[in-house]
Amino acid sequence: MMAPARRPGRTEREDAMTKGVPSIRDVADAAGVSTATVSRALSNPGVVTETTRRAVFDAIEQTGYTVNVAARNLRRRETGGVVVLVPNLGNAFFSLILAGIAEVMAEADLNVLIADTAPGVNDERQILDYLGNHRADGLIVLDGMLSADLLLDRGDPRTRAPLVFACEWVEDLVRPAVTIDNVAAARLAVRHLVDLGHRDIGHLAGPPGNVLTATRRAGAEQCLAEAGLDLRDDWFIDGDFSLRSGAAAAERWMALRHRPTALFCASDQMACGFIAALHRAGYSVPRDVSVVGFDDIEFAAHFVPPLTTIHQPRVEIGRTAARMLLRRMEARRMERPDPETTSETLPVRLVVRDSTRRVSV
Amino acid sequence: MMAPARRPGRTEREDAMTKGVPSIRDVADAAGVSTATVSRALSNPGVVTETTRRAVFDAIEQTGYTVNVAARNLRRRETGGVVVLVPNLGNAFFSLILAGIAEVMAEADLNVLIADTAPGVNDERQILDYLGNHRADGLIVLDGMLSADLLLDRGDPRTRAPLVFACEWVEDLVRPAVTIDNVAAARLAVRHLVDLGHRDIGHLAGPPGNVLTATRRAGAEQCLAEAGLDLRDDWFIDGDFSLRSGAAAAERWMALRHRPTALFCASDQMACGFIAALHRAGYSVPRDVSVVGFDDIEFAAHFVPPLTTIHQPRVEIGRTAARMLLRRMEARRMERPDPETTSETLPVRLVVRDSTRRVSV
DNA sequence: TCTGATTCTGTAATCGTTTACAACAGGACT
């Protein structure tokens, strides 16, 4: 061992060091081994001798070598990254989910690419580009409004990057998802209002067509029906999860002749927007109307009044989705059948704060 | 032209099509040209004949070819992406800045990698890995708390990826930055309070050591001094930009024997946390104390009461930083000297809402 | 017809890894 083995092209390693980034070749020369051995010492340390390994790591230290990911990815036929499709980066709800994903992916040494699917910021071409499996080894989709066609029509099924949904999902597409039980969660929220004696309960829903909108509304209606309560059409208001749409809903509420005494909102942002707009018009929550939110974003605990809401474990949703995707990617690498088409449902809980109160008789 | 020029390895193009992703080779075969021509048709359409170009694009359409970015990046010696270092993904303030960056970068066909520098999610090794110029062609840093050493000690200056700061910056490091004039902005806020007749004005600051904390505090102190007002030490409270630290500040305020009648907060989140905590204790804003925030996040307009604050053009900050980085990257590619070490300052404005009021005499 | 310029295209080297395969050394066993 320790044969000099000079690189044919360059005569001096010093020379190699002065220009450009050091490559595996430079490390090999410095350690007196072949590039293959360096590669092995890095990716599979068990197979090289203790002494060799030490020599290689010393050489790496000395040269300041870092692996060229483009070359590695090319050779390994993978990209070393996953992309996350987010409906709207501007929505604070997603930040902690992304944090959870980023945390797990960083452990696995995978890049996380975040793409906003909001119209305008990425057009369909861009999204398709991400889906073509040159950009990513896997995909986490947080946007249930993407068309199933878009998600399906991409390359050969065998070469297609695995996909998992989180939070939202696309109905027509059978793919594993990490979600909460939205129906049960909505029932929890409405049940709370019923228990407080409310009989006139409205619902501020998400955007039409969204799965969360549908499931949460269904849960609310079920619970209402069980309590033998009316489902008044004019008490169901369409929103879009945003603060602004909550404010718009307040206008609707105020215009009502017969107003519900309680409102279940499909997102905290809408609940806050609703409360703030009401407040500006001189109404007060929970005095004039009780409000339940959904998500338990940070602001919920720090609103005026603090918001009663459904807590979603956002970081954990992100982590779980990431781990699930990792398993599917691993299976594909090993050419094993997909380990799971089964989804995972995370528990939610009702957090009672001050935006709801017993109905005054 | 139109010579068959079969690929030596495979005999039938059909064969190539059935397995794996189509490569530039498959396109070349389908179009009856060489791979070089396909590459040229793609990256420099001007130099190939109209007919050839059409043949190539037809073949691309037909084969469903998409360029393998790993191969391209390896050959071009670039990565096709930029990374953004965010202090805390969980903080909603950054979402719109990221959206602005993503928008501009998408136009330039560059990936945006987002890395959270919060302790725990990415350790120093990870961050260094991003900085080594194998992961990214450029860097946008939103975190002013990173040590200058960390940012400096990476590889050869000539091969180092260009960096621009946005919002925050590191004092010791001479790098272009996209910022607002924090001193002037703070003066604007305090001036507003002074104009309303307040003479007892406190400041809820950011985390110690942060540049924003320092500059905003300096602006506040300047304005106070000009108005001939006391700068009481116990009216300056340390925070960390979060809702929680705003709530903590409320405890401090309530414990004060002599309380300021107005508080200038270095972030909207702290302002909201402060107001909410006060409200829970039976105090009311602006009745008991006027509050000015900073940032104008979405919630500011939808809080109870709507928050008087300093508006930051967040999307525009992101866009500007992205464009600036693009220029520096371009210059480096062309081996031109860096076009700018000069920073850019974006305008802010005071948005008066309902959390401040004229002091009652 | 010949020369030279111009335009287009093909050949082949190259980017920096990984990994199948072969080679080799050393030890255990017959």
Next chain:
DNA sequence: AGTCCTGTTGTAAACGATTACAGAATCAGA
């Protein structure tokens, strides 16, 4: 001594694009 492992290393061929260079084709002008 010969055979067969086992463990470690080197050789060289990929991976899929880009691009310097050279060659072919076309045309103008003499």
